[in-house]
Structures are given as structure tokens and as C-alpha cells.
Amino acid sequence: MTDLNKLTLAEARDQLRAKEFTSVELTQACLDAVEASSALNAFVHNTPEIAIAQAEAADARLASGDAPAMCGLPLGIKDLFCTKGVPSQAASRILQGFLPEYESTVTQNLFDAGAVMLGKLNMDEFAMGSSNETSVYGNAVNPWRRGNDDTPLTPGGSSGGSASAVAADLCLAATGTDTGGSIRQPAAFTGITGIKPTYGRCSRWGVVAFASSLDQAGPMTKSVRDSAIMLETMCGHDPKDSTSANLPVPNFEAMLTGDIRGKVIGIPKEYRLDGMPEEIGALWDDGIAMLKAAGAEIREISLPHTKYALPTYYVIAPAEASSNLARYDGVRYGHRATLAQGDGITEMYEKTRAEGFGHEVQRRVMVGTYVLSAGFYDAYYNRARKVRTLIKQDFEAVFEAGVDAILTPATPSAAFGLGEMSEADPIQMYLNDVFTVTVNLAGLPGISVPAGQNKQGLPLGLQLIGRPWEEGDLLNTAYALEQAAGFDAKPGKWW
Numbered sequence: 449m450t451d452l453n454k455l456t457l458a459e460a461r462d463q464l465r466a467k468e469f470t471s472v473e474l475t476q477a478c479l480d481a482v483e484a485s486s487a488l489n490a491f492v493h494n495t496p497e498i499a500i501a502q503a504e505a506a507d508a509r510l511a512s513g514d515a516p517a518m519c520g521l522p523l524g525i526k527d528l529f530c531t532k533g534v535p536s537q538a539a540s541r542i543l544q545g546f547l548p549e550y551e552s553t554v555t556q557n558l559f560d561a562g563a564v565m566l567g568k569l570n571m572d573e574f575a576m577g578s579s580n581e582t583s584v585y586g587n588a589v590n591p592w593r594r595g596n597d598d599t600p601l602t603p604g605g606s607s608g609g610s611a612s613a614v615a616a617d618l619c620l621a622a623t624g625t626d627t628g629g630s631i632r633q634p635a636a637f638t639g640i641t642g643i644k645p646t647y648g649r650c651s652r653w654g655v656v657a658f659a660s661s662l663d664q665a666g667p668m669t670k671s672v673r674d675s676a677i678m679l680e681t682m683c684g685h686d687p688k689d690s691t692s693a694n695l696p697v698p699n700f701e702a703m704l705t706g707d708i709r710g711k712v713i714g715i716p717k718e719y720r721l722d723g724m725p726e727e728i729g730a731l732w733d734d735g736i737a738m739l740k741a742a743g744a745e746i747r748e749i750s751l752p753h754t755k756y757a758l759p760t761y762y763v764i765a766p767a768e769a770s771s772n773l774a775r776y777d778g779v780r781y782g783h784r785a786t787l788a789q790g791d792g793i794t795e796m797y798e799k800t801r802a803e804g805f806g807h808e809v810q811r812r813v814m815v816g817t818y819v820l821s822a823g824f825y826d827a828y829y830n831r832a833r834k835v836r837t838l839i840k841q842d843f844e845a846v847f848e849a850g851v852d853a854i855l856t857p858a859t860p861s862a863a864f865g866l867g868e869m870s871e872a873d874p875i876q877m878y879l880n881d882v883f884t885v886t887v888n889l890a891g892l893p894g895i896s897v898p899a900g901q902n903k904q905g906l907p908l909g910l911q912l913i914g915r916p917w918e919e920g921d922l923l924n925t926a927y928a929l930e931q932a933a934g935f936d937a938k939p940g941k942w943w
Contacts, residue, residue, distance in 0.1 A: 452477035453751075454617045457521055457674040458701075464510055464520050471520030472509065475503040475564050480521040481618045481655055482566060483498035487943035490603075490613040492527060492585045493535045493568035502564040509562055517701075518681045519562030524569045524613045524622040528606075529555050529665075530654040531568065538656040539573045539583040540868070542804025543782045552654025553624060553686045554665045561681045566619050570609030572658040573806045574773065575627055575658040578880040579869060580608025580634075589614040590638055590863050591939040594904040598942075601863040602881075603904075604634025610668045612636040615939060621669040621678050625655060627662045628761055628886025635668055636858035636909025639708070639898040639937060642668045643675045646916045647891035648693035650679075651686035659768035660691075662761075662888045672897065672927045676700035679919065695917060703920035708928045709743030714851040718754040719883060723859070727902045728857050735855055735910045738932035749851060752887060758836045761885040762878060763819050763832035769809075770816025773816040776804065811874065840890040847915050853925045856883050858896040858909035883911060893919050895926045899933040907937065 452474045455463070460474060463581070479499060482491050499522065506520035530536045530548035537543040551559070570588040572580050579602040580588040590601040591613070603612040606770035607781040608625035614622050624631040626644035635642030643666050650665040657663060668680035680700045686692040715736060720729070740746050764862035778784035778800030785799035805813065846854070860882055868878045887894035893916070896909040910929065914922030 453481045454622060455512045456670045457620050458823060460521055460620055461517055461677070465515065467654065470712045471503040471506040471564065471612060472500060473520045474520065475499050475566070478566055478619055479736055481679070483943055485616060485618055488585055488589045488612050488616055489569045490570055490588050490609040490616070490618060491524065491583070492609065495534055495565055495567045498534070498875045499564050499566050502559070506562040506564060516561040516681070517677050518558060520564065521620050522564040522566050523558065524546070524567060525555055525565055526607055526610050526623050526625060527568045527662050528575055528625050528656045529569050529623055530656070531555055531722050534568060536568070536656070537584065539571045539585055541783055541805065541837070542776045546782050550654060553651035553688065554655065554682050557681055557684060561661070561823060563681070567696050569613055572606035572608065573647065574769070575606040575625055575630055575654065576808050576812055577605040578629070578633060578877050580605040581866060582806050584806070588612050591640065591943060592863060592906055593684060593940065594906060599865045600839070601867050602637065603862040604637035604863065606630040607668060611635055611640060611642070614638070614640050614668050614670060616943070621667055621674055623665060623682070624668045625663055625665050626888065627658050628765060628888050630911070631666050631668060632884050632894055632911055633859050633880060635896040636898070636907070637863040638695060639907030639935065639939070640668060640670055641672050641675050641895065641897055642666065643679060643895040643919070644887065644893060645679060646927065647917050648684050648691050649917070649919065651684070651689040651692045653686055653688040657772040659765040660772060661768060662765060672923055672930045673701060673704055673839045674684070675895070676704055676923045693917070698920045700920050700923050703924050704927045706928045706931055708739065708925050711744045711925060712850050713744045714749035714846055714854040715746060716749050716754065716854060716856060718751050719856045721882070728860060731790070731900045731908050731910065732855070732857050735929060738929060739855065742928050742932055747851060748848050749854070751846065751886070753835060753838045753842050756843045757839055757886045757889060758878065758882060759793065759888060760832045760839065761833045761881070763828050764836060766816035767810040767820050767829050768816070770813045770820060773809070773813055776801065778804070780926055802939050807912065808874070817827050836889045839886055843890045843892060851906045852915070853922060854913040856911045856912040856913065862902045862904070862906035862908055880920055887913055890915055893922050895922055896931050897926050897933070898935040899929065902936065907935070
């Protein structure tokens, strides 16, 4: 059977149980696709031996009848997740040569359920970026193209390798992480589905930290149903993570009825930005019409502190990054600079971090250190924390008033060309997160669903924001939107 790599998780799961093929055959199809796709630079550490061994074990479980939903399904793992004995660099030179002696809780959950790891995926360095252009491995490339234009496009970031791999059918699904939109934005740019669950739903243990109060792992998949299947396996309480929620994990897939009659969908007026591209506004209006036709009540709402979200995020996230990245000093593991005669420990720290960190990471560490310094802590960091609380209260007030979910655009544009966002003006890049950062600041679940294409044929996504801990209800609303939108386009193969 050919094209097994093009199956969804749900299709592959059902056909594996029907014995139409084996996990080894499915895995080999994906490995062949990965080998033929080097131009995308999505996979950066291939693990074919591990993949085949895991697939053989999965086939044995399937034969015995002991087969969880994810058993035998080949995945890509973002390089931010520590995987035992496999390079885990967070796309940074400073972690070159780091081989963890432990497994992240999320990947352990997946492997315990029989999932197969094809390899590690490209990303922005330490998850800091919106275009996958800050990676030590080089740029990941979007499999989509603008009509007949050959200009390489960004797959988004930081989970750009994950998005590219799923969109190009190199794997059936992939793990991602989302600190300010790093699952949802690349999902929108590549025409796939990506969900950031409620903060605390997935363990952060073994995931290289960027901003600890914002980071959250989630699945990047070919459909909403696949996201439901994979998220259930990734979730669960973890005593090793003090922010992990001790709550039962529902059967998310069983909640996908598509019935949203009577649901109240909020439309925040503050998200109607000046200068918003016409195609984004039109897509949003189409999404509103789709949900209304499905029986939902549409209600205009106000989230008045939205305008402060980006500056708040870009104070809090760099501050936490500055603290988290202080551990990378060249002493215990990873890169260490070559020292000159007479250099001491201060010179070792300076040279190691200057060589090991890329420009964007250096920028954010410097910003974070500045806002945490004695003279500016109250003026910037403490004030940002207070505004974050106000942003969270905006959402709480809306949900308490009866809104079940909020519909917004996922991104302010379709995928842009690699190199088109100038490094000299990082704010231009940061504006890509305008619709997504509020979700992280408030700790809410959010999902991006492909809902249309622009005039150049590139995919566009819509974002749904849900109540905390109600991922099942959010996924069902997203499922209804997915069914109504009927998006089934795939990138034409050029690589």
C-alpha cells in the first residue's frame, strides 16, 4: 500500500486495528518521506532505528489486543522536548552535544501509549521566534508556495519544523509548544490544526524552558479529531511539575459531535485592528457565518485590555527567559568557548554565551535582564504582571456572562517569505503574535483551524479560544468549524 504517510491519526489507527498494514510498514513510509524531504529542513535529528524498534513493539501490542489509541502511529518530536539518548538542542548551539538521560513526561506518555518517534524537528532557538529563522540548524521551509512563485516561505514559529512536517505528510502528527502562539501561528501558516491546551493540562517536565508561566505543550495534527486523540495521550497530572493540574483527562474524541446549537460564540471588537488585511477580515466574517449557520449564537464582546497584550507579553516572556537561560554557562553541559590564556570564569561565561546564543535569544535575554533590574523592576515587570491580571479578568468576565468560546483570526496574514521580516526591526516580527499572546497570558486553551485560502492560494486559519479546562468543548466547536469550512487543500509537492 502506498501513501500511508498521508493518512490521519484516526485513519491509521483504525486501519492498523483492521490489520490492513503494520506499524512497521506505516513507519517505513514516513521514514522514506522524511529522507526525500531534506529541502524542507523540518527533521534535524533522524532516529530510524528507534522508530523501527518502536514500530515492531507496537505491532506486538496490536496483535495482543493491548493497543491504546496512539499505538503504532509515527510522530515527529519538536527539538524542545528532551528525549533520552537523542540530541535535544532546542535548536541552539549552546546545547550542542547534549544527550538527555531522561525522557520528558509528554514524550514518555506518548511512547507508553505505543507512539513511534521518527526524529526531532526544527524550531526557533529556545522557541524564540515566529518564523523558524533563528535555528542553529537553519531555516525550516513551508511546503506551500504562493501560486507559481518559488519564493521559500516561513512555516511560522517557533514550532515551524513540526508544522512543515505535518503539512508535508512526513509524519502523521507532531508535538509542539506554545508560549505566545508557537503552535497556533505555524498551524495557520501551513493549513493544519494546532491546539494549545489550558496552562497546566500538559506537563512541562523535560521541556526546555522559555517562559515558565506561559509555556505549554500541545499537538499539531492534520485534523481536529487527530488533535483530540493525541492531546488525550499527552495530558495528565505529573507530580514532577508543580504547575501540572491534578484533574481527570476526558475522552476528547468522544466529545466530537459537531453539535454546537445554543453555544454562544464571542466576537471581540478589539481584534478588528486598523490596517487588518481584507482577506483576514473576510475569513473572520466567513467563520462567524459558518458558526451561526451551525446553530451558535453570535455575540459581540469586549476585551478592553487586549491593546496592552503584546507589550505585556514582551516584558514578561523575556524576563522569564532571562532567568531560565542563566543556567547555560558552559560549565556542566553543552557548548563551552575556547578561552585565551589568563581568561577566568567571567570570560568563560561571556564568551560561551556570546557564541552559544543567537541574536534573537541574546536580544530577549538582554531585555529580560533589563526589566528585572533593580531600577526598572516596578516600572516594567511588576506593571506588566498587573496588566496580565487585567487581561485574564477580561476573559473571566466574558465567560461568566455566558460566552462558551471566542472566535478570532489566528494570524494577521498568510505565511510570508523567509527573510522578508527584517531582523533590524524585531517589532515587525513580534506583531505576528497579536491575536495569540492573550491566550497564553490568561492561561486559556486555544486552537487554530484551517478555514480558507488567500488569493495566492496560501492557507489561512481561524482561532477559537475556550474556557479553562474545557478543551473537549473547544475541540467540538473547532470540529463544527472544520466541518463547515471544509478545508482539504494540500501543498503541491515541489521539494
